[in-house]
Amino acid sequence: MSRHFDAIVIGAGQAGPSLAGRLTAAGQTVALIERHLFGGTCVNTGCMPTKALVASAYAAHLARRAGDFGVVVPGAVGIDPKAVAARQQGVSATARGNVERWLRGMAGCTVLTGHARFQGPHAVAVNGEVLEAERIFINVGGRARVPDLPGxxxxxxxxxxxxxxxxxxxxxxxxxxxxxxxxxxxxxxxxxxxxxxxxxxxxxxxxxxxxxxxxxxxxxxxxxxxxxxxxxxxxxxxxxxxxxxxxxxxxxxxxxxxxxxxxxxxGRRPNTDDLGLEAAGLATDAHGFIPVGEDLQTSVPGVYALGDCNGRGAFTHTAYNDFEIVAANLLDGAGRRVSERIPGYALYTDPPLGRVGMTEAQVRATGRPALIGTRPMTRVGRAVEKGETLGFMKVLVDAESRALLGAAILGTGGDEAVHGILDMMNAGAAAPVLQWAVPIHPTVSELIPTVLGDLRPLV
Missing domain, CATH: 3.50.50.60 (FAD/NAD(P)-binding domain)
Known part of the structure; x- marks a missing residue:
């Protein structure tokens, strides 16, 4: 005896819950299976807890620098590690609870807690029960890779x-x-x-x-x-x-x-080694990823892989975009492709690094004529005012078409400022369009047009 649904979602990470929401809103019945913590890597062991720690560390760092700003802090700056841990764990717990409550209260969505394993191309077993659906979405995420180091x-x-x-x-x-x-x-x-x-x-x-x-x-x-x-x-x-x-x-x-x-x-590895993929006729690559096509469908029709387990992105935002692509194609009649995605990400040291598109090395490897513009953060007024002048800005442009190729902003606010370039690249706008924008002063972003006005050949 088995239960039939219109769709089965395996994993409650970044893509799964939102996809369940779109499918149920369209009148479909969905079974969502989560074996452990709702919210996936971002909520539980990734973005949210680590950026909470980054915030605590930044507060300590800024307090130690208080004198640089004419602020007197009596006594030495101390750390309460238990309070720090409780804060970051509380941030995660709140987000995790919100995701689970949303799913359990979602009309048309049946939430099951347990480990899912394929029984066939369109059948999954969980807790001794078999569930069937024409469409199955794998959103199982990844975990830290533990290398076989001596000792x-x-x-x-x-x-x-x-x-x-x-x-x-x-x-x-x-x-x-x-x-x-x-x-x-x-x-x-x-x-x-x-x-x-x-x-x-x-x-x-x-x-x-x-x-x-x-x-x-x-x-x-x-x-x-x-x-x-x-x-x-x-x-x-x-x-x-x-x-x-x-x-x-x-x-x-x-x-x-x-x-x-x-x-x-x-590094990290995908959680694909205990799903019974062979029963569905699915195979992984040498790194454990499930190969997918442009629409994120696997080699088995009706079975999709989203997020960290498909090897097409290792970020929360790419996992969410996987959901957007699948939902748009299945429910809106779109023809979106994962290769249309412009890569962007950040390194959350302080100051952060915001990155989009190609690196300078990648542009050089193409052999195309290109232009480059740079500016140290010591010449960014907003950075000077904040007393945070480490880092620099770099933008790469095609010399012939003036298309924006990529950028790196390592500096205060770099993770936010880079979105001005990312958005223009997504819109297909050339560098002169951004160069003649009138950004707000004083910001980090206002220097992007200045950098574009000072391009030089990449030699």
Whole structure:
């Protein structure tokens, strides 16, 4: 005996609940299955709790700088780690509860708590019951990748999930991985007062970015006392009475770093290994992602993969856009394609990095004639007024069509200011249109037209 629905949604992350809302509003019956925490990575272990920590760390940092602004703060600035943890956990709990209440109160939506596994192309089992639907949407997200490092089984270690349960401050946090997640936690805990060392296997931090961005971020962290060990050719772990020894074999510095805590921040993997995909005729790629087409449909008609599990984006906003694409195509008669999406994202160190489109290295690799404009944040009035002048702005433009190709804004408000460029790129507007805009003063965004007015050949 089985129950039939118009659609089954597996996972209550960023795409799933909104899709359930659109489908039920269109009169369809939906079964939504969530095995653990409603809200997915963003709400529970990603954006919301980590940015709550970023906010606490920024408050501590600004309080220590109060004298720079003529403000007197009596006594030393201290951290209450239990209060910090309670705040970020409260932010997540509130959002998680809101998502679950919305779904459980949604007319036409049946919410089940349990682990879903495919029984066939259009059948899913959960809690001993089989559910059937013509359309099934997989929105199972991902988790931290734990690499098979020598000694990993002999020492305690943290991931981006377990570190959120800490309500004490590490004496010395060693972060293995010099990319987005690792760098955010590195700065957070340094500002909380922990000693922090970042261990990166490659020759520079955030290797996905241009070298000038990597160098600027490294400088920002160094100014705050974060140690960085690059070219860690043989990372290995070993227990020590006072914590964990991390072997690095770097070209410079001691070959071993001893920390009280170790955070593994070396990437993520999709939660696709226990879904019974083979029963549906589905296979994953070498990294565990479910391949999808332009409409996010898998190789099995009627089965879709959305969010982190499809390998077409690793962000909350791309997962939500996956929902938008599917809903528009199925319910609105649109023909939207995932390849039309312009990539954009941010690194939430302080100052943040806002990124959209192509990097300078990617533009150079195309061989096309291009223009580049740059400006240091020391020449951005808003940054000077706020006393936050680290970083720079960079915009890339096609020399012939004047199309906007990409941008990086590393500086105060960079995560917001970059949207002016992202929006113009989405609208298909050329650089001169943005150059002749009249932005508000004083803002970071007002310097974008200035940068575009000072373009030079990319050589």
């Amino acid at each position: 990993i089984d002999r020492v305690p270690h943290l991931t981006n999930t377990s570190i959120l349960q800490l309500d004490t401050l590490p004496a010395h946090l060693v972060v293995v991985g010099g990319s987005y997640i690792g760098l955010e936690f590195a700065q957070i805990y340094r500002r909380f007062g922990s000693a922090v060392t970042v261990v990166e296997q490659g020759p520079r931090l955030i290797a996905r970015e241009d070298p000038d961005v990597s160098e600027a971020v490294a400088d920002i962290l160094a100014r705050e006392g974060v140690s960085v060990r690059l070219n860690a050719s043989c990372i290995r772990l070993a227990p020590r009475p006072d914590g964990v020894a991390v072997g690095v074999d770097c070209r410079d510095g001691p070959p071993v770093v001893v920390g009280s805590h170790v955070l593994l921040a070396v």
